[in-house]
Amino acid sequence: MTHDFVVVGAGVSGLTSALLLARNGYSVALVEKAGHTAPLLRGFSRRGVHFDTGFHYAGGMGNGEPLDVFFRYLGLSDRLSSFPFDASGFDTIRTAPDGFEFRFPSGYDRLLENLVEAFPAERSAVEAYLRGVRSAFDSIPYLSLDAPLDPNGALRRVFGPTLRETLDSLTGDEILKSVLSTHCLLYGVPPEEVSFQQHACIVGSYYLSARGIAGGGRSLATAFDARLDELGVEILRGCGVASLSVAPEGLLRGVRLDDGRELRCGGAVVTVHPRTMLDMAPGGSFRPAYKKRIMGLEDTVSAFMLYSVSDLPLPILSGRNLFVLPSADSVRGIGNRPLEESPLYLTAARGQADDVPRGFIGIFPALSETTRAWEDSVTGNRPESYRRFKEGITDRMEHLVKRYCPELGRATACADSSTPLTVRDFGNAPSGGLYGVKHKVGQYNPVPLTRVKGLYLAGQSVTSPGILGAILSGFMACGNILGHDRLIKGLLACR
Ligand SMILES: Cc1cc2nc3c(=O)[nH]c(=O)nc-3n(C[C@H](O)[C@H](O)[C@H](O)COP(=O)(O)OP(=O)(O)OC[C@H]3O[C@@H](n4cnc5c(N)ncnc54)[C@H](O)[C@@H]3O)c2cc1C
Structure with a gap:
Protein backbone atom coordinates (compact mmCIF):
# COMPACT_ATOMS: atom_id res chain seq x y z
CA MET A 1 0.00 0.00 0.00
CA THR A 2 1.49 3.36 -0.94
CA HIS A 3 0.24 6.81 0.02
CA ASP A 4 1.64 10.28 -0.32
CA PHE A 5 1.28 10.69 3.46
CA VAL A 6 0.52 8.60 6.50
CA VAL A 7 -0.88 10.41 9.53
CA VAL A 8 -0.22 8.62 12.82
CA GLY A 9 -2.90 9.06 15.50
CA ALA A 10 -6.49 10.13 14.84
CA GLY A 11 -6.97 12.63 17.65
CA VAL A 12 -8.02 16.14 16.67
CA SER A 13 -4.52 17.06 15.43
CA GLY A 14 -4.25 13.90 13.30
CA LEU A 15 -7.77 14.30 11.91
CA THR A 16 -6.95 17.91 11.02
CA SER A 17 -3.65 16.98 9.38
CA ALA A 18 -5.30 14.22 7.32
CA LEU A 19 -8.03 16.62 6.14
CA LEU A 20 -5.56 19.35 5.26
CA LEU A 21 -3.39 17.04 3.19
CA ALA A 22 -6.34 15.34 1.48
CA ARG A 23 -8.09 18.66 0.79
CA ASN A 24 -4.94 19.80 -0.96
CA GLY A 25 -4.71 16.82 -3.26
CA TYR A 26 -2.58 14.23 -1.47
CA SER A 27 -3.52 10.58 -0.92
CA VAL A 28 -3.59 9.97 2.82
CA ALA A 29 -3.82 7.01 5.21
CA LEU A 30 -4.75 7.76 8.82
CA VAL A 31 -3.71 5.17 11.41
CA GLU A 32 -5.33 5.03 14.87
CA LYS A 33 -4.45 2.54 17.57
CA ALA A 34 -7.89 2.69 19.22
CA GLY A 35 -10.97 1.10 17.67
CA HIS A 36 -12.37 4.54 16.69
CA THR A 37 -11.05 7.82 15.44
CA ALA A 38 -10.91 10.55 18.11
CA PRO A 39 -11.17 8.20 21.11
CA LEU A 40 -10.70 11.11 23.51
CA LEU A 41 -13.72 12.92 22.09
CA ARG A 42 -16.24 10.11 22.21
CA GLY A 43 -16.82 9.85 25.95
CA PHE A 44 -19.04 7.17 27.52
CA SER A 45 -22.55 6.77 28.91
CA ARG A 46 -23.84 5.61 32.29
CA ARG A 47 -27.48 5.40 33.39
CA GLY A 48 -28.72 7.30 30.34
CA VAL A 49 -26.28 10.19 30.77
CA HIS A 50 -23.45 10.87 28.34
CA PHE A 51 -20.12 11.95 29.86
CA ASP A 52 -17.79 13.79 27.51
CA THR A 53 -14.15 12.99 28.15
CA GLY A 54 -12.11 15.32 25.95
CA PHE A 55 -14.37 18.18 24.98
CA HIS A 56 -16.79 20.32 26.99
CA TYR A 57 -16.48 23.79 25.53
CA ALA A 58 -14.12 25.85 23.42
CA GLY A 59 -13.09 29.44 22.97
CA GLY A 60 -12.93 31.33 19.70
CA MET A 61 -15.79 29.46 17.99
CA GLY A 62 -18.00 32.54 17.48
CA ASN A 63 -18.69 33.81 13.98
CA GLY A 64 -15.39 34.69 12.25
CA GLU A 65 -13.29 33.73 15.29
CA PRO A 66 -10.29 31.41 14.77
CA LEU A 67 -11.94 28.05 15.51
CA ASP A 68 -14.98 28.94 13.42
CA VAL A 69 -12.69 29.80 10.48
CA PHE A 70 -10.73 26.57 10.94
CA PHE A 71 -13.97 24.55 10.91
CA ARG A 72 -15.08 26.29 7.71
CA TYR A 73 -11.77 25.63 5.95
CA LEU A 74 -11.80 21.99 7.04
CA GLY A 75 -15.36 21.56 5.74
CA LEU A 76 -16.81 20.77 9.18
CA SER A 77 -19.03 23.81 9.78
CA ASP A 78 -22.13 22.52 8.00
CA ARG A 79 -21.91 19.33 10.00
CA LEU A 80 -21.69 21.00 13.39
CA SER A 81 -24.10 23.05 15.42
CA SER A 82 -22.50 25.16 18.12
CA PHE A 83 -24.31 27.03 20.88
CA PRO A 84 -23.18 29.90 23.10
CA PHE A 85 -22.29 29.34 26.71
CA ASP A 86 -23.78 31.94 29.07
CA ALA A 87 -22.29 35.18 27.68
CA SER A 88 -22.75 36.93 31.03
CA GLY A 89 -20.78 34.26 32.89
CA PHE A 90 -19.66 31.04 31.22
CA ASP A 91 -17.14 30.18 33.94
CA THR A 92 -17.81 30.87 37.61
CA ILE A 93 -14.78 30.92 39.90
CA ARG A 94 -15.80 30.28 43.50
CA THR A 95 -13.38 30.53 46.39
CA ALA A 96 -14.16 28.34 49.37
CA PRO A 97 -14.82 28.76 52.22
CA ASP A 98 -15.69 32.49 51.90
CA GLY A 99 -17.99 31.96 48.90
CA PHE A 100 -16.51 34.83 46.83
CA GLU A 101 -17.55 34.39 43.20
CA PHE A 102 -16.32 35.82 39.94
CA ARG A 103 -18.02 35.09 36.61
CA PHE A 104 -16.10 35.23 33.33
CA PRO A 105 -18.27 36.82 30.62
CA SER A 106 -17.68 36.56 26.86
CA GLY A 107 -15.81 39.45 25.26
CA TYR A 108 -12.79 41.45 26.41
CA ASP A 109 -14.81 44.61 27.11
CA ARG A 110 -17.29 42.85 29.37
CA LEU A 111 -14.51 40.96 31.06
CA LEU A 112 -12.74 44.23 31.81
CA GLU A 113 -15.98 45.66 33.23
CA ASN A 114 -16.65 42.63 35.47
CA LEU A 115 -13.07 42.46 36.72
CA VAL A 116 -12.99 46.17 37.57
CA GLU A 117 -16.35 45.86 39.32
CA ALA A 118 -15.04 42.96 41.43
CA PHE A 119 -11.58 44.51 42.00
CA PRO A 120 -12.14 48.28 41.83
CA ALA A 121 -8.65 49.18 43.04
CA GLU A 122 -7.04 47.08 40.30
CA ARG A 123 -8.21 48.78 37.10
CA SER A 124 -4.73 49.46 35.74
CA ALA A 125 -3.55 45.91 36.52
CA VAL A 126 -6.60 44.41 34.84
CA GLU A 127 -6.22 46.65 31.78
CA ALA A 128 -2.54 45.78 31.44
CA TYR A 129 -3.26 42.06 31.85
CA LEU A 130 -6.00 42.02 29.21
CA ARG A 131 -3.91 44.14 26.84
CA GLY A 132 -1.08 41.64 27.26
CA VAL A 133 -3.32 38.63 26.60
CA ARG A 134 -4.84 40.19 23.54
CA SER A 135 -1.57 41.25 22.01
CA ALA A 136 0.05 37.85 22.68
CA PHE A 137 -2.98 36.03 21.21
CA ASP A 138 -3.00 38.29 18.15
CA SER A 139 0.69 37.59 17.53
CA ILE A 140 0.13 33.85 17.03
CA PRO A 141 0.15 32.82 13.37
CA TYR A 142 -3.04 31.14 12.16
CA LEU A 143 -4.95 32.29 15.28
CA SER A 144 -4.43 35.71 13.82
CA LEU A 145 -4.33 35.53 10.03
CA ASP A 146 -2.41 38.80 9.91
CA ALA A 147 0.37 37.68 12.27
CA PRO A 148 3.73 36.95 10.61
CA LEU A 149 5.26 33.51 11.05
CA ASP A 150 7.66 34.45 13.79
CA PRO A 151 10.09 31.78 14.97
CA ASN A 152 10.63 33.80 18.17
CA GLY A 153 7.01 33.21 19.16
CA ALA A 154 7.93 29.67 20.20
CA LEU A 155 10.94 31.00 22.11
CA ARG A 156 8.80 33.41 24.12
CA ARG A 157 6.96 30.35 25.39
CA VAL A 158 10.24 28.84 26.54
CA PHE A 159 11.89 31.93 27.99
CA GLY A 160 8.95 33.48 29.72
CA PRO A 161 8.03 35.47 31.72
CA THR A 162 5.71 33.07 33.50
CA LEU A 163 2.06 33.88 34.13
CA ARG A 164 2.84 34.16 37.83
CA GLU A 165 5.71 36.62 37.24
CA THR A 166 3.51 38.71 34.99
CA LEU A 167 0.68 38.83 37.53
CA ASP A 168 3.11 39.58 40.39
CA SER A 169 4.43 42.52 38.39
CA LEU A 170 0.91 43.90 37.94
CA THR A 171 -0.85 43.44 41.27
CA GLY A 172 -0.54 42.38 44.88
CA ASP A 173 -4.16 41.19 45.06
CA GLU A 174 -3.91 37.43 45.59
CA ILE A 175 -7.60 36.78 44.84
CA LEU A 176 -7.35 38.59 41.51
CA LYS A 177 -4.21 36.59 40.68
CA SER A 178 -5.93 33.31 41.46
CA VAL A 179 -9.03 34.24 39.45
CA LEU A 180 -6.84 35.06 36.44
CA SER A 181 -4.82 31.85 36.94
CA THR A 182 -7.76 29.45 37.31
CA HIS A 183 -7.84 28.60 33.61
CA CYS A 184 -4.51 26.82 34.16
CA LEU A 185 -6.82 23.88 34.76
CA LEU A 186 -7.63 23.94 31.05
CA TYR A 187 -4.03 23.17 30.13
CA GLY A 188 -2.58 21.46 33.20
CA VAL A 189 0.44 23.65 33.97
CA PRO A 190 0.68 25.81 37.12
CA PRO A 191 0.99 29.62 36.82
CA GLU A 192 4.56 29.61 38.12
CA GLU A 193 5.63 27.36 35.21
CA VAL A 194 3.55 28.37 32.18
CA SER A 195 4.75 31.29 30.10
CA PHE A 196 2.42 34.25 29.86
CA GLN A 197 2.56 33.81 26.05
CA GLN A 198 1.27 30.21 26.23
CA HIS A 199 -1.41 31.11 28.79
CA ALA A 200 -2.61 33.88 26.45
CA CYS A 201 -2.65 31.47 23.49
CA ILE A 202 -5.31 29.44 25.33
CA VAL A 203 -7.32 31.87 27.46
CA GLY A 204 -7.29 34.51 24.70
CA SER A 205 -9.76 32.41 22.73
CA TYR A 206 -12.12 31.97 25.71
CA TYR A 207 -12.05 35.70 26.38
CA LEU A 208 -13.43 36.17 22.84
CA SER A 209 -16.37 33.82 23.45
CA ALA A 210 -17.15 30.39 24.88
CA ARG A 211 -19.33 27.87 23.04
CA GLY A 212 -20.30 24.23 23.14
CA ILE A 213 -21.14 21.84 20.32
CA ALA A 214 -24.58 20.21 20.22
CA GLY A 215 -24.01 16.52 20.94
CA GLY A 216 -20.58 17.28 22.46
CA GLY A 217 -17.30 15.65 21.42
CA ARG A 218 -19.11 12.80 19.60
CA SER A 219 -20.60 15.27 17.11
CA LEU A 220 -17.17 16.70 16.41
CA ALA A 221 -15.74 13.20 15.88
CA THR A 222 -18.64 12.29 13.56
CA ALA A 223 -18.17 15.50 11.54
CA PHE A 224 -14.46 14.73 11.08
CA ASP A 225 -15.27 11.13 10.02
CA ALA A 226 -17.80 12.25 7.42
CA ARG A 227 -15.41 14.78 5.92
CA LEU A 228 -12.53 12.27 5.83
CA ASP A 229 -14.80 9.88 4.02
CA GLU A 230 -15.79 12.58 1.54
CA LEU A 231 -12.14 13.33 0.78
CA GLY A 232 -11.24 9.64 0.38
CA VAL A 233 -8.85 9.34 3.33
CA GLU A 234 -8.15 5.71 4.12
CA ILE A 235 -8.61 5.09 7.84
CA LEU A 236 -6.97 2.15 9.61
CA ARG A 237 -8.50 1.75 13.07
CA GLY A 238 -7.63 -0.61 15.89
CA CYS A 239 -4.02 -1.06 14.81
CA GLY A 240 -1.19 1.15 16.00
CA VAL A 241 2.00 2.16 14.30
CA ALA A 242 4.86 0.11 15.77
CA SER A 243 7.77 1.76 13.99
CA LEU A 244 8.80 4.27 11.37
CA SER A 245 10.89 3.10 8.43
CA VAL A 246 13.74 5.47 7.71
CA ALA A 247 16.19 4.98 4.84
CA PRO A 248 19.92 5.18 5.67
CA GLU A 249 20.10 8.67 4.12
CA GLY A 250 17.58 9.87 6.73
CA LEU A 251 14.48 9.84 4.54
CA LEU A 252 11.16 8.57 5.87
CA ARG A 253 9.81 5.88 3.57
CA GLY A 254 7.00 4.20 5.47
CA VAL A 255 5.49 2.99 8.74
CA ARG A 256 5.15 -0.51 10.12
CA LEU A 257 1.91 -1.41 11.91
CA ASP A 258 1.56 -3.52 15.05
CA ASP A 259 0.23 -6.41 12.93
CA GLY A 260 3.35 -6.35 10.75
CA ARG A 261 1.86 -4.60 7.73
CA GLU A 262 4.04 -1.98 6.07
CA LEU A 263 2.59 1.25 4.66
CA ARG A 264 4.92 2.95 2.19
CA CYS A 265 4.64 6.70 2.02
CA GLY A 266 6.40 9.86 0.91
CA GLY A 267 6.01 11.48 4.32
CA ALA A 268 4.28 11.17 7.69
CA VAL A 269 2.68 13.47 10.22
CA VAL A 270 3.04 11.89 13.67
CA THR A 271 0.67 13.24 16.32
CA VAL A 272 1.25 10.86 19.25
CA HIS A 273 3.01 11.79 22.49
CA PRO A 274 6.64 12.73 21.66
CA ARG A 275 8.06 9.86 23.74
CA THR A 276 5.87 7.41 21.80
CA MET A 277 7.17 8.95 18.57
CA LEU A 278 10.75 8.42 19.75
CA ASP A 279 10.01 4.74 20.50
CA MET A 280 8.82 4.35 16.90
CA ALA A 281 11.93 5.83 15.32
CA PRO A 282 14.92 3.63 14.39
CA GLY A 283 17.95 4.09 16.68
CA GLY A 284 20.09 6.48 14.65
CA SER A 285 17.29 8.76 13.41
CA PHE A 286 17.87 11.49 15.96
CA ARG A 287 20.88 12.97 17.70
CA PRO A 288 21.45 11.83 21.32
CA ALA A 289 20.80 15.39 22.58
CA TYR A 290 17.36 15.47 20.89
CA LYS A 291 16.45 12.07 22.32
CA LYS A 292 17.54 13.13 25.80
CA ARG A 293 15.48 16.28 25.51
CA ILE A 294 12.35 14.38 24.42
CA MET A 295 12.78 11.72 27.13
CA GLY A 296 13.09 14.46 29.74
CA LEU A 297 9.94 16.37 28.78
CA GLU A 298 7.62 16.87 31.74
CA ASP A 299 3.97 15.95 31.25
CA THR A 300 0.93 17.99 32.20
CA TYR A 435 -2.94 17.42 27.95
CA GLY A 436 0.29 15.76 26.78
CA VAL A 437 3.58 17.49 27.46
CA LYS A 438 3.70 20.71 29.49
CA HIS A 439 4.33 23.95 27.64
CA LYS A 440 6.41 25.61 30.30
CA VAL A 441 9.21 28.07 30.69
CA GLY A 442 12.58 26.34 30.32
CA GLN A 443 11.24 23.30 28.48
CA TYR A 444 11.91 22.92 24.75
CA ASN A 445 9.03 20.96 23.24
CA PRO A 446 9.61 19.44 19.81
CA VAL A 447 8.68 21.53 16.77
CA PRO A 448 6.92 20.24 13.62
CA LEU A 449 10.11 19.86 11.56
CA THR A 450 12.45 16.99 12.41
CA ARG A 451 15.85 15.83 11.30
CA VAL A 452 14.23 12.95 9.39
CA LYS A 453 13.22 14.19 5.94
CA GLY A 454 9.48 13.72 5.43
CA LEU A 455 8.70 13.32 9.15
CA TYR A 456 6.59 16.09 10.67
CA LEU A 457 5.20 16.36 14.19
CA ALA A 458 1.83 17.73 15.30
CA GLY A 459 -0.35 17.44 18.40
CA GLN A 460 -1.05 19.13 21.70
CA SER A 461 2.50 18.54 22.96
CA VAL A 462 4.02 20.29 19.97
CA THR A 463 1.84 23.39 19.70
CA SER A 464 -0.86 23.80 22.34
CA PRO A 465 -3.60 21.71 24.00
CA GLY A 466 -7.35 21.97 23.54
CA ILE A 467 -9.35 21.50 20.38
CA LEU A 468 -8.15 24.86 19.10
CA GLY A 469 -4.52 24.05 19.95
CA ALA A 470 -4.69 20.59 18.36
CA ILE A 471 -6.20 21.99 15.15
CA LEU A 472 -3.62 24.79 15.16
CA SER A 473 -0.88 22.17 15.44
CA GLY A 474 -2.23 20.44 12.30
CA PHE A 475 -2.00 23.74 10.39
CA MET A 476 1.49 24.46 11.75
CA ALA A 477 2.77 21.01 10.72
CA CYS A 478 1.04 20.83 7.34
CA GLY A 479 2.03 24.41 6.51
CA ASN A 480 5.56 23.05 6.17
CA ILE A 481 4.32 20.64 3.49
CA LEU A 482 1.65 22.69 1.73
CA GLY A 483 3.07 26.16 2.23
CA HIS A 484 1.94 28.43 5.04
CA ASP A 485 0.97 31.15 2.56
CA ARG A 486 -1.36 28.78 0.77
CA LEU A 487 -3.10 27.75 4.00
CA ILE A 488 -3.39 31.31 5.27
CA LYS A 489 -4.86 32.38 1.92
CA GLY A 490 -7.40 29.57 2.14
CA LEU A 491 -8.32 30.58 5.70
CA LEU A 492 -8.67 34.24 4.72
CA ALA A 493 -11.19 33.17 2.09
CA CYS A 494 -13.24 31.50 4.85
CA ARG A 495 -13.19 34.44 7.26
C1 LIG B 1 -10.59 15.42 30.70
C2 LIG B 1 -10.29 16.30 29.52
C3 LIG B 1 -11.17 17.34 29.22
C4 LIG B 1 -10.89 18.18 28.15
N1 LIG B 1 -11.78 19.19 27.85
C5 LIG B 1 -11.54 20.01 26.80
C6 LIG B 1 -12.46 21.02 26.45
O1 LIG B 1 -13.49 21.20 27.09
N2 LIG B 1 -12.16 21.83 25.39
C7 LIG B 1 -11.03 21.67 24.65
O2 LIG B 1 -10.82 22.44 23.71
N3 LIG B 1 -10.13 20.69 24.96
C8 LIG B 1 -10.36 19.87 26.01
N4 LIG B 1 -9.47 18.87 26.32
C9 LIG B 1 -8.19 18.79 25.57
C10 LIG B 1 -8.34 18.18 24.18
O3 LIG B 1 -9.20 17.08 24.21
C11 LIG B 1 -6.96 17.71 23.71
O4 LIG B 1 -6.01 18.74 23.88
C12 LIG B 1 -6.96 17.30 22.23
O5 LIG B 1 -8.04 16.45 21.93
C13 LIG B 1 -5.64 16.60 21.92
O6 LIG B 1 -5.63 16.18 20.59
P1 LIG B 1 -4.31 15.52 19.98
O7 LIG B 1 -4.64 15.10 18.61
O8 LIG B 1 -3.15 16.43 20.16
O9 LIG B 1 -3.99 14.27 20.93
P2 LIG B 1 -4.76 12.88 21.13
O10 LIG B 1 -6.23 13.07 21.14
O11 LIG B 1 -4.11 12.26 22.31
O12 LIG B 1 -4.39 12.08 19.80
C14 LIG B 1 -3.34 11.17 19.68
C15 LIG B 1 -3.92 9.88 19.11
O13 LIG B 1 -2.86 8.99 18.81
C16 LIG B 1 -3.32 7.69 19.10
N5 LIG B 1 -2.13 6.82 19.23
C17 LIG B 1 -1.29 6.68 20.29
N6 LIG B 1 -0.31 5.81 20.00
C18 LIG B 1 -0.53 5.39 18.72
C19 LIG B 1 0.15 4.50 17.85
N7 LIG B 1 1.25 3.83 18.22
N8 LIG B 1 -0.35 4.32 16.60
C20 LIG B 1 -1.46 4.98 16.19
N9 LIG B 1 -2.15 5.82 16.98
C21 LIG B 1 -1.67 6.03 18.23
C22 LIG B 1 -4.11 7.85 20.37
O14 LIG B 1 -5.00 6.77 20.58
C23 LIG B 1 -4.84 9.17 20.08
O15 LIG B 1 -6.09 8.96 19.48
C24 LIG B 1 -9.73 17.99 27.37
C25 LIG B 1 -8.87 16.91 27.65
C26 LIG B 1 -9.14 16.08 28.70
C27 LIG B 1 -8.22 14.93 28.99
Missing part, protein backbone atom coordinates in the same frame (compact mmCIF):
# COMPACT_ATOMS: atom_id res chain seq x y z
CA VAL A 301 -0.98 17.20 35.35
CA SER A 302 -3.32 14.20 35.53
CA ALA A 303 -6.60 14.00 37.49
CA PHE A 304 -9.08 12.08 39.56
CA MET A 305 -12.53 12.46 38.02
CA LEU A 306 -16.04 11.91 39.34
CA TYR A 307 -18.96 11.20 36.99
CA SER A 308 -22.35 11.76 38.61
CA VAL A 309 -25.95 11.50 37.42
CA SER A 310 -28.86 13.54 38.74
CA ASP A 311 -32.58 12.82 39.03
CA LEU A 312 -33.23 16.50 38.40
CA PRO A 313 -31.88 18.88 35.73
CA LEU A 314 -28.90 20.94 36.91
CA PRO A 315 -29.49 24.49 35.64
CA ILE A 316 -26.40 25.78 37.46
CA LEU A 317 -24.31 23.94 34.83
CA SER A 318 -26.39 24.90 31.83
CA GLY A 319 -24.00 26.76 29.52
CA ARG A 320 -21.69 27.26 32.49
CA ASN A 321 -18.80 25.63 34.29
CA LEU A 322 -17.92 26.00 37.92
CA PHE A 323 -14.36 26.18 39.27
CA VAL A 324 -13.85 25.92 43.03
CA LEU A 325 -10.65 27.11 44.70
CA PRO A 326 -10.25 25.93 48.31
CA SER A 327 -7.77 28.75 48.92
CA ALA A 328 -6.36 31.78 47.09
CA ASP A 329 -3.19 29.97 46.07
CA SER A 330 -4.64 26.55 45.27
CA VAL A 331 -3.78 26.73 41.55
CA ARG A 332 -0.12 27.09 42.49
CA GLY A 333 1.51 23.68 42.04
CA ILE A 334 -1.74 22.19 40.74
CA GLY A 335 -1.94 18.45 41.21
CA ASN A 336 0.62 18.42 43.97
CA ARG A 337 -1.91 18.73 46.82
CA PRO A 338 -4.27 16.50 48.75
CA LEU A 339 -7.76 16.33 47.25
CA GLU A 340 -9.14 18.57 50.01
CA GLU A 341 -6.77 21.41 48.98
CA SER A 342 -7.06 20.86 45.25
CA PRO A 343 -9.03 23.08 42.88
CA LEU A 344 -12.11 21.47 41.34
CA TYR A 345 -13.51 21.91 37.83
CA LEU A 346 -17.19 20.99 37.37
CA THR A 347 -18.85 20.71 33.98
CA ALA A 348 -22.18 19.40 32.70
CA ALA A 349 -23.02 15.92 31.45
CA ARG A 350 -26.12 15.65 29.30
CA GLY A 351 -29.00 13.21 28.89
CA GLN A 352 -29.13 11.14 25.71
CA ALA A 353 -32.29 12.73 24.40
CA ASP A 354 -31.83 16.39 25.27
CA ASP A 355 -29.19 18.97 25.95
CA VAL A 356 -30.22 19.62 29.56
CA PRO A 357 -27.53 18.86 32.17
CA ARG A 358 -28.54 15.58 33.86
CA GLY A 359 -25.24 15.01 35.58
CA PHE A 360 -21.76 16.42 35.97
CA ILE A 361 -18.08 15.65 35.69
CA GLY A 362 -15.88 16.76 38.57
CA ILE A 363 -12.16 17.04 37.75
CA PHE A 364 -9.61 17.22 40.59
CA PRO A 365 -6.06 17.68 39.23
CA ALA A 366 -3.60 15.11 40.62
CA LEU A 367 -0.12 13.87 39.85
CA SER A 368 0.33 10.57 38.05
CA GLU A 369 2.57 9.50 40.95
CA THR A 370 -0.55 9.06 43.11
CA THR A 371 -1.30 5.76 41.34
CA ARG A 372 2.30 4.67 40.76
CA ALA A 373 1.86 1.64 43.07
CA TRP A 374 -0.44 0.06 40.45
CA GLU A 375 1.28 1.27 37.27
CA ASP A 376 1.96 -2.28 36.05
CA SER A 377 -1.72 -3.22 36.19
CA VAL A 378 -4.06 -3.01 33.19
CA THR A 379 -7.67 -1.93 32.77
CA GLY A 380 -10.10 -4.65 33.85
CA ASN A 381 -7.44 -6.44 35.86
CA ARG A 382 -6.39 -4.09 38.64
CA PRO A 383 -5.64 -5.48 42.12
CA GLU A 384 -8.00 -5.26 45.10
CA SER A 385 -5.80 -2.62 46.78
CA TYR A 386 -6.32 -0.31 43.78
CA ARG A 387 -10.09 -0.86 43.90
CA ARG A 388 -10.14 0.10 47.61
CA PHE A 389 -7.93 3.14 46.95
CA LYS A 390 -10.22 4.28 44.13
CA GLU A 391 -13.33 3.80 46.29
CA GLY A 392 -11.78 5.96 49.01
CA ILE A 393 -10.91 8.72 46.52
CA THR A 394 -14.40 8.56 45.02
CA ASP A 395 -16.04 8.98 48.47
CA ARG A 396 -13.82 11.97 49.18
CA MET A 397 -14.63 13.57 45.79
CA GLU A 398 -18.38 13.12 46.37
CA HIS A 399 -18.10 14.63 49.82
CA LEU A 400 -16.13 17.64 48.54
CA VAL A 401 -18.50 18.34 45.65
CA LYS A 402 -21.46 18.34 48.06
CA ARG A 403 -19.64 20.64 50.44
CA TYR A 404 -18.52 23.13 47.77
CA CYS A 405 -21.64 23.06 45.59
CA PRO A 406 -24.81 22.45 47.59
CA GLU A 407 -26.83 23.69 44.57
CA LEU A 408 -26.11 20.40 42.82
CA GLY A 409 -28.59 18.98 45.29
CA ARG A 410 -29.09 15.66 46.91
CA ALA A 411 -30.51 14.12 43.75
CA THR A 412 -27.06 13.27 42.41
CA ALA A 413 -25.34 9.90 42.59
CA CYS A 414 -21.92 8.72 41.51
CA ALA A 415 -22.09 6.74 38.27
CA ASP A 416 -18.35 6.19 37.85
CA SER A 417 -14.94 7.64 38.61
CA SER A 418 -11.45 7.57 37.14
CA THR A 419 -7.83 7.95 38.20
CA PRO A 420 -4.57 8.92 36.46
CA LEU A 421 -4.22 5.26 35.41
CA THR A 422 -7.55 5.51 33.57
CA VAL A 423 -6.33 8.62 31.75
CA ARG A 424 -3.13 6.78 30.84
CA ASP A 425 -4.83 3.65 29.52
CA PHE A 426 -7.92 5.08 27.82
CA GLY A 427 -6.18 8.16 26.46
CA ASN A 428 -3.01 6.40 25.27
CA ALA A 429 -1.16 9.01 27.31
CA PRO A 430 2.17 7.47 28.44
CA SER A 431 2.18 8.96 31.94
CA GLY A 432 -1.49 9.86 32.30
CA GLY A 433 -1.03 13.60 31.67
CA LEU A 434 -4.34 15.19 30.68
